[in-house]
Amino acid sequence: MGRTGQVIPGGHLTMGIVFFYLSLLVLLPLSAFVLYASDMSGQDFIRQVTDYRMVHGYLLSFGCALAAAIINAVFGLLLAWVLVRYDFPGKRLMDGLIDLPFALPTAVAGIALTTLYVETGWLGRFFYQLGIPTAFSAVGITIALVFVGIPFVARSVQPVLKDLDGSLEEAAALLGAGKFLTFRKVILPELITPLVSGFALAFSRGIGEYGSVVFIAGNVPFETEIAPLLIMTKLEQFDYQAAAAVAIVMLAMSLLVLLVLNGYQRYRLQRQGA
């Protein structure tokens, strides 16, 4: 590491820790899994993963995860902003609530949300009257994914917003820039990196989420059958290889999302540095 002209020490040590840890906990189990799936022939693999039912499952999972991530990006940014910039009664409570989706077991969240959003539930009653079937539909799946994803964006943006230097804004304000302009031109660019990273996390979490979704999804083939459920049905037939094949495809797709978004961040940083 020293040869690149770095003056900061610790490169070798941290590199060692990071590689050891990731190999042991991520790469080794992952390769054991991939190895298991690789026993099947390429043809079988393709046939398994391109089945119409599977494709429907991926599309549903991706669509709902995307919708949920967008909703979370908007509300996450809003929540982070409100919590960092304003003072109001109940602020601490609000701050604390944001992390709860992590602490609540996904199954409990799923059960509670389903109870709320079915036709007779506290909230479902209202939505069903408007003609929106909130349970056992794509809407329900999205609701569950919004719930599990809330903390990602808010918590990515919050620390950066908190550490943002106030002087730039002050300068902009003194120069006569309106509030909104200041936000768009001065603050938002700084927040893009954490926003994108939070969005990516919420999105990829949503694709794989099972525990909270399975209760509210309805699980009807070709309608509300999410991709992780398809993995479960494969396993239920003791077909490990098919399950692994589907899992690998989903994994590859989420990884791609993460790679693209991480690459984008790096590109932005480099541009900023230049």
Next chain:
Amino acid sequence: MEAVTKLAKPVAGSQSRFLKTETIVKWSLILTGAAFLVVMMILPLILIGVEALGKGWNAYLAALNEPFARKALWLTAEATVLSVVSNTIFGLAAAWLLTKFDFRGKTLLGSIIDLPFAVSPVVAGLFFIMLFGRLSPFYDTLQAYHIAVVFAVPGIVLATIFVTLPFIARSIIPVMEGQGRDEEEAAALMGASGWRIFWQITLPNIKWGLMYGIILCTARAMGEFGAVSVVSGHIRGKTNTLPLHIEILYNEYNFTAAFAVSSILVGLAVLVLILRNFVEWRMERKDDHEV
């Protein structure tokens, strides 16, 4: 928290003609955020509370005092502490590596750190089953040394570490990135050791991010269900964590107890949050003294 609002205030005060619209904007933003939280989070919590106390306090306390529930609580605590500690060490190392150095494959490494988020928890559990279970090539070796990984406590800990792995690293990286390298580089040129740079320059700068990461990791580790469910084997009183115990109670149609135990998890989360607020408050006071 106060330090931050102090930063924001001059901006607000310097433009008094915007004050009125600003107040409107402020409160409409706050109310939108609050409404979102009420619908998505407070109502589910109220529901849990209502169900938990549905049969009165005695039923509630009885559910919490049951030996299986207590055993499950301990197992959850153990898995949580172990994964938070190991992921903190990893997260610091990873953030340091990714923000202070340039090397090829950096983007890939960043994505590998995020990978556990991209893996469906159920599949994450399967990873460890494939690696340590009976179908694994290492199974006979493990058996020979009487090491049980899956369907035992170590498997539960490993699965918990896996699903919470990115949290701390991900919370620190944006902050460290925002901070840049100038201070550390200057210190290094002046001859400060790596540890000293870390303790005296980097750590104080990233304390917020680190704190958030630890909170998130703790909360997620306590609540993890999918991956642990696959590797646990569901042996009552032995390999059941709190979330799994809740599932069992629910499947016994014992809804009151299920929601009562869920409310412990909510309570623990609240406890962690209070702790965080306390630490924040302490640190701000110290910062003010030093200034």
Next chain:
Amino acid sequence: MMKKWWKAASLALGLVAAAGLFAGCGDESAAGGEDGKAASEFLNVSYDPTRELYAEFNQVFTGEWKKASGQDIEFRQSNGGSGKQARSVIEGLEADVVTLALAYDVDEIAQAGLIEKDWLKKFPDNSAPYTSTIVFLVRKGNPKNIHDWDDLARDDVKIVTPNPKTSGGARWNYLAAWEYAREKFNGDEGQVKAFVKKLFQNVVALDSGARGATTSFVQRGQGDVLIAWENEALITLKDSPDYEIVAPSISILAEPSVAIVDKVVDKKGTRKVAEAYINYLYSPEGQEIAAKNFYRPRNKAVFEKYKQQFPELKLFTIDDKFGGWTKAQKEHFADGGTFDQIYKK
């Protein structure tokens, strides 16, 4: 000032880490030790609806075994979806006995080499000490006037049933409906399929497990009728008077299987306990416990005693009508089977 604070924090963190590592090692050696001590622990891996049955049975049998052998053994149970439980055993969960919903699941464990292939003949009555069947649970007063499988295919009826792909119990439901249609249409495959398709179009939600489906129907008020295990329906009735059971004209005899996991008991040295455990299930005392938990006992005398709790209906077995589980699984529930076909657009 700052520095001291962080030093203290890091020291604390380090200590916790060290403690954690020790705890981690401790676990592993403890797990090994338990293996070494052989017969102090006994694990019955079962499926969801038997929780209450085995909680009671284990308690009684602990005393019985202590009397018979003087050994103190802790009898533990693990419950979950039948298929998932079978998989856990295949993947290394050390079960002494399995008591699962379907013979098919036990066959899979036998395929993996953990159970001898002829397990079905090792105990009486196809290694199924108790049986159950599939009935309908409707809301009090039967407002939708549901009496037989026909009514489930009506346009105005909404059904709750678990997903046959993920729930063993749901497979019994599906096959019972299938056989009814086959008798009604004299085996005309096209009409049978159309009937089952119609029926499943009325399904509101396919929960992933039998207990989840019951919850959707009872707690959340979904649907007009729940297709359920008889024992599950009876448990619901016991807790709540707002429902009643409707027995269809014909249903399936569900035979939940029990088996000793040979590889595990030989390793742990628990074969004797395992045999005694299963034999006790067939004893009058064991049969009584099963009947009290709403399973139909095989023992005639015990069945007579509890007869009034079980509705009378015509029962067929899967061996007679579907040629056994392996065949039924392949035809109906494997990928591309009839269940997938009825959902194809």
